[in-house]
Amino acid sequence: MAKSRKPKGKITYYQVEKFSTLREMLDKSAAEAGDTVAFRYKENEHDYEKTYSEFLSDTEALGAALTDLGHRTDHIACIGINSYRWAVTYLTVVKSACVFVPIDKELPSDDIINILIHSDSRAVFCDAHYLPILKENAHRLPDIENVICFDKTDAAIGTLRLYDFDTLLENGKSMDKHEYDILQNDPMKLRMLVYTSGTTGMAKGVMLSEHNLVSSIYYGLQVSTVYDTCLSVLPYHHTYEAVSGILVSLHHHSTICINDKIRNVQKNLMQYHPSYVYLVPAFAEFFYKKINESIDKTGKRQDFDKAIKISNALLKVGIDVRRKLFKNIHEQFGGRLIKIVCGGAPIRPEVGDFFNAIGINLINGYGITECSPLVSANNDTFNDPTTVGVKLPCVDIKIDNETEDGTGEICVRGDVVMMGYYKNLEQTAKVLVDGWFYTGDYGRMNDYGQLLITGRKKNIIVLSNGKNVYPEEIEAYIARLPYITDVIVSSDASKHGEQFSLIAEIYCEEGVSDHSNLDVLGEIQSACAGLPPYKMISKVVIRTEPFPKTTTNKIKRNYAS
Secondary structure (H helix, E strand, O other): OOOOOOOOOOOOOOOOOOOOOHHHHHHHHHHHHOOOEEEEEEEOOEEEEEEHHHHHHHHHHHHHHHHHOOOOOOEEEEEOOOOHHHHHHHHHHHOOOOEEEEOOOOOOHHHHHHHHHHOOEEEEEEOHHHHHHHHHOHHHOOOOOEEEEOOOOOOOOOOOEEEEHHHHHHHHHOOOOHHHHOOOOOOOOEEEEEEOOOOOOOOOEEEEEHHHHHHHHHHHHHHOOOOOEEEEOOOOOOHHHHHHHHHHHHHOOOEEEEOOOHHHHHHHHHHHOOOEEEEOHHHHHHHHHHHHHHHHHOOOHHHHHHHHHHHHHHHHOOOOOHHHHOHHHHHHOOOOOOEEEEOOOOOOHHHHHHHHHHOOEEEEEEEOHHHOOEEEEOEOOEOOOOOOOEEOOOEEEEEEOOOOOOOEEEEEEEOOOOOEEOOOHHHHHHHEEOOEEEEEEEEEEOOOOOEEEEEEHHHOEEOOOOOEEOHHHHHHHHOOOOOOOEEEEEEEEOOOOOEEEEEEEEEOOOOOOOOOHHHHHHHHHHHOOOOOHHHOEEEEEEEOOOOOEOOOOOEOHHHOO
């Protein structure tokens, strides 16, 4: 992990309008910005817009229809691609007395069915793609009363009752909304049940209250603000996008532009001209590499480096010309991009430095589903990409079992910490102790109140000499090599199980035909020259296939060979 440095500037906390419930939040947004476009999206090659007033009206209509079907306090599951219908369903449920259960659309069918059973869901909203799965497993789903399909379909699903979303919504518009509007629940009770899709282990149902969600929005915006237009890219079932993306944007009265396909991100940046976007580090790394490859291929490296020096010198005297000097790069992001918010994993400092140098703030943060999900974020005026920023004002952080350098397990206490794991008291008791959530992540605080992430507790390698190695730290050094797409560092064990040396398993998207294993090993060792000898890589394995990944593009470490 790179050494932290003193950030420039001072922390600026933003003023955020207080609210207590998600119903109150959306009602205020519609009252204060009713004619503002809440969502832009593409469907069947046509572009659509929905204002805040229209969005609120749609949630009221769907709420009336759901209430009419008998769903007043039920668990409601939702699975499908990012869409306006998904967002309407989400807000309809979370501002009622029901519990929203988002499900990862990439899960195997057995996992989907198991979650529907374990979550006690009584209704399912889904794309037509999932209807055959539900039909085939209808005998396992006796508690599912209604299935609402986002697509037009004539499919039959056996004993399950099927409704068309658009028809249900239209019917709800003529219904009395009173029965839905009076559905109120204690903000401290369960509102959202999120099944983790981590890189190791089985999924657990994380119980989040409405107070958890409200706190994440309110205090998160105090640390890092947003602007007028967002490109919404990451999967909606993930709390990072569902809370930090959708709910934060709605409270800020921003316009959410729904990215239709991953391969269309660049195209949608150009179409929607966003001012901010939430991404995982893999996206930022991709843009970073592509821009630098373009600079080198066009022979403009010397001019670019000169422009950086001029820009940095002018910034020291309060003159910012970055958007003019690097106009061509800004145009690739739509011309209006102010901020990239990165979460889900640490990001290499040079990537953050690069974006900040060209006039796009790359704000790195730290979150975990069990914390709704935000714990800390870099402040816009106090930003150090070697860290994941300052804690939210509503949380306390302690470092448990500190080593000599202050590293230990990160523990969080406060308004964003989950209620526990659904129907799993044993696992809850392991991670929630006296109000502290033990995250399983290792890190330390620097002298400026910023958090640094070292690695996952479960990934620590203990060498035979007693030294602890955090593989993520070494992987960050290796990832600097331009031809390496992904890397996993593991240990080479003796026949007696002693871990005595380190292996780097790498995947290179464009291949390494011009490099032998020995060449690659030498270059990796050079890239890691700043690390102590016991952290040096002694062997390289070059993969011919990409690492299996989660839907948020994290490598499933337990699949590494």
